[in-house]
Amino acid sequence: MLTWPKGLLQLVLLHTAWKMGSGQLHYSVLEESQRGTFVGRIAQDLGLEVSDLVPRMFRMLSKGEKDYFEVNVQNGILFVNSRIDREELCAKNADCVVHLEVIVEKPLRFFHVEVEIKDINDNAPIFSEREQILSIAELITSGTQFLLEGASDADIGTNALLAYKLSPNNHFSLDSGTDEDESKSIVLVLNIALDREESPVHHLVLTATDGGEPKLTGTVQLVIHVLDVNDNPPVFNQAVYKIKLLENTASGTLVTDLNATDLDEGINGEISYFFSNKLPLNFKNTFSINSNTGEIRVIGKLDYEDIKFYELQIVAEDKGSSALSGHCKLLIEVLDMNDNIPEVSVNSLSVPLPEDDTPGTVVAIISASDKDSGTNGQVSCFLWPTEQPFRLVSTFKNYYSLIVGAPLDREEVAEYKIVVTVQDQGIPPLSSSISLLVPISDVNDNAPAFTQPSYTVFVKENNPPGAHIFTVSASDPDVAENALITYWIDEKLWPLSSYISVHSENGKLYALQPLDYEELKLLEFQVRAKDAGLRSLCGNVTVQVFVMDENDNAPAVSRRNEENLILLMVPVMPGHIVGKIHALDADSGYNAWLSYELVEESSGPWAVGQYSGEVSTKYSLDGSEGSKIQSVLVLVKDHGKPQLSATATLSVSLVTNTHAIKTDIHLPRSGESFMPLVDLVNIYLIIAICSVSSLFLLAILIYVALRCHCKAKETMVYGPGTATLVCASEVGSWSYSNRQSHILAGVSAEAGAKSDLMIFSPNVPVSVNNGEFMNGTEMPPDSAKEHNFIGYFIFIDKFIL
Known part of the structure; x- marks a missing residue:
């Protein structure tokens, strides 16, 4: 090194x-x-x-x-x-x-x-063998050329550019001119004819020097034997043959048919063809040559991706006693075919993908390749299916980024199966695919939602403490803790914890204490639902709980009916009103609708109004009637189920003159005009009738005004106050109660009744089953059209007869 x-x-x-x-x-x-x-x-x-x-x-x-x-x-x-x-x-x-x-x-x-x-010049030129042996016949004319095996250099460029030099001699020189394929062939040129008798063997040294710095050299010994007689070598019709073959050419295909000639006759002119001994072994395994005809055929597999170019040295040798040879070069160019399927791979994949990732987020890096060349190796990449929130972006050559192309929603699609296909541009095109599974992870982006915007619940009064009255339910399309819902009652406006509670997990509503219609008619509040996400979201629903009346209060008779003695002067005409029974029922509706009747044993000359409670005479009375003081026993009953009742006793004293009247009766003083007791009673009755009529007329006017007001205002504000149910009918009137009742509305900020008298036409339907109100039943708003009411409900704070 x-x-x-x-x-x-x-x-x-x-x-x-x-x-x-x-x-x-x-x-x-x-x-x-x-x-x-x-x-x-x-x-x-x-x-x-x-x-x-x-x-x-x-x-x-x-x-x-x-x-x-x-x-x-x-x-x-x-x-x-x-x-x-x-x-x-x-x-x-x-x-x-x-x-x-x-x-x-x-x-x-x-x-x-x-x-x-x-590259650096770290490899010296190397010859395949230490010596090359040549046989040259005498009498061969000067200028004859002999091909030498050149050296090889593992380097490239100028480091592998070889120059050859022959040791000094009198007969030979080198010709290393450039062939048509721009590769140098080393040719030994005979300058002066050889004389075997003068010198049968010549020893020369061939030196190869590369073009690197410093220059490196390699040498080979040339041993030249001088032969006699056969003095004409075979000659090819061209020095270089060029052939193009498609890769994957079938075995046995003819490549070319070489042709060489020898001017000698007989055996000296017979030619044999073979590859140069220096040909690489894999070349010999790919091509074959017919030694007699010179035909070259394919015997192995041609693969453009392995070897693109073959250079075959062919030798033609005659069969003379001193064999002479000629040479040529066969250059074979392998042409590419689209025989390699494109390859696609994933270099990096970031999953699961949060559903709130913005468009442009990189999901994966994908590389594609094709071993072919030219258009056969040019690839394109695309996704399937195309309708999905992802797209491919080319980054460099055959590298792509899979990015988010549109907003994601896990509640719509929880995971995506993406097929990435790569296809080349060959004819026919080849393609391959891989599948990617991209799961979407959940974020808390959905608030709990109730099935209805509001619920209406009807509960009978006197329910047991802790009774389950209704269940609210909310749903959340998220998953895991993002969909874990807890419930609670919003008590910011009204403290309802002593009346109603909600189970935090299942949404069940419970009445914590017995409800009393006479004390509380309506509870209106909001139930809120919250998920357990890191950024928790809430939903709410309004619940209206109407307390339904039961007949749990018996009629109450005013004791003043029995405390005072009614003095009646005779004679009296039939139908004369003696007095009136005053009774109240704390219930409402049918439960508070009272009727009056006389007990049979004490009916006598008396009659009582079934619904008015007025006691009158059935026939004329005079002084001949029996007892001076008579007792009238009246039975007061409501219309509830079960029916409740009470009794009242009215004492009537028949007097024939004014001197028998007790001292507590007002008598006219001196100078005053005398008014009989009967006229006094009539005046009181007239005043009472006028008062009731005035109240009725006032109620009608207020009702009309409120109806007009309700059309302009969609919702009515409820608050705590006294209220009693009153209903007008053809046969009588509901009794009036002075007991306190309340309406608690958890969604209203106002409190207190607006007036002493209010006509209310309820917009909440009442469901009746066999004459009884259903307990804990939710009624849809539209069902109000399916029920008929006997009259209008009138709420008043206090009624004084």
Whole structure:
């Protein structure tokens, strides 16, 4: 091995770096450079910070079998790692390049680096044998040429450019002119005819010198035997034959038919053909020659990718006693065919891919190659199916980046199967494919959603504590913790924790205490659902819980009916109203609809209004009636199921003159006009009837006003306050309650009733099953059209008769 001076090595070492395509660098280094020889500052030339090489997982891959180069990640310098023999690596190829691939991550980038291996003159010319033996007949005329086997030099370029020199002699000289194929043939020229008797053997030295610096030489001994008689050698009709053959030509195909002639006669003119002994063995295994006819045929496999050019030395020799020979050169060019399928491989793949990755994100780096040349080796790469959020971008030559081309959504497609196909441009085109599986990882981009914007729930009062009244359910299309939902009640506006609770995992709503319709009619609140993602998302739904009345309150009769004695002066006409029973029921609806009837035992001359509670006479009464004080027993019943009742006793005293009236009855003073008790009662009745009529008229006016107001305002604000259900009917009136009831609306910021009298036409339907309200039943809003109401619900704070 030659040792190069340090200064000369620095002058010879070429360091050139430039960027091509998506990041190609080109360096050059001399072969046989010592380990550690500087090649280039690869980190600087690639635009990378030296401090980022380790964090970004800088790595370099070599396509060859050996790692000739290595990068110092501490300073970013590319240096020689092992001995490089250009002749071993690239043989006689003029371009000797080592391909390197550099990959860094965060973000993922790919670079292609080429290092050209420069030749040095480290191989001397070598002859195949130590001596060459020639037989030359005497009397051969001067100018006759004899082909010599030349030397070979493993180097290339000027280092392999050989010059030949013959040792001084009187008979021979060298002719190393250039053939048509620009390759030198060494020809020994006879200048002066030989005389066997003078000198039967000639010993010469042939020296080959290359063109390198310093020059290297090789020698061979030439032994020339002078023969007698046969003085005409065979001659080919042309010195060089050129043939083109397609690769993969079938075995047995005729290449050419050589033709040589000999001017001698008889056996001295018979010619045999054969390959030169210096022909490489693989050439002899690929072609055959017929020794008698000179036909050359293919006997092996021609492969353009292995050998593109064959040079065959052919010898034609006569059969004279002193055989003479002629020579020619057969040059065979192998033509490329599209016989190699393109290859595609994945250099880097980053999966799974988060669904929120932006378009332009690199998913994989793909390389494609084809061993053919020309258009047969030009490849194109494409994806299948084409309708997908990915695309290929060409980075350098046959390197591609698979990038995100459109937004991703894991809830629509959880993973993609991508087929990458590479196809050459040969005729017919050849192709190959690989499949990539790209799973999409979930991010928390979907909030929990309820099936309905709101729920309406009906619950009968007097429910057991902790009763399950309804279940809300939300769904989240995300996965894992991003879809894990918890529920809670929003109590920012109203403290509902003493009434309602929700199970945090399954959304079940529970009534924590018995609900009392007379105390609470409506609970309106929001249930919120939150997922467990790192950036949690929420959804909410409004729940309206209507408390349904049950007949749990018996009618209550005012005790003033029994505390006072009613004085009735006789005679009295039939139908005369004696008094009225005052009764209340804390329930509502049918449960508070009261009817009155007399107990049979005490009916007598009395009658009571079924729905008004007014006690009147059935026929005329006079002083002949029996007892002066009579008791009227009235039974008050509601219409609930089960039916509840109460009794009231009315005491009536029949008087025939005003002197029998007790002293607590007002008598006119002197000078005042006397008003009979009957007229006083009638006046009270008239005043009561006018009051009720006025209230009824006022209720109608307010109802009309609220109906007009509701059309302009979609939602009604509810708040806590007193409320009692009142319904007008053809046969009577609901009784009125002065008990306190509330409506708690968790979605309203206003509280308190707006007025003492409010007519309410409910927009929430009531579901009736066999005359009873359904417990804990959600009713759809549209079902309100399917139910008929007896009247309008009137909510008032307090009613005073």
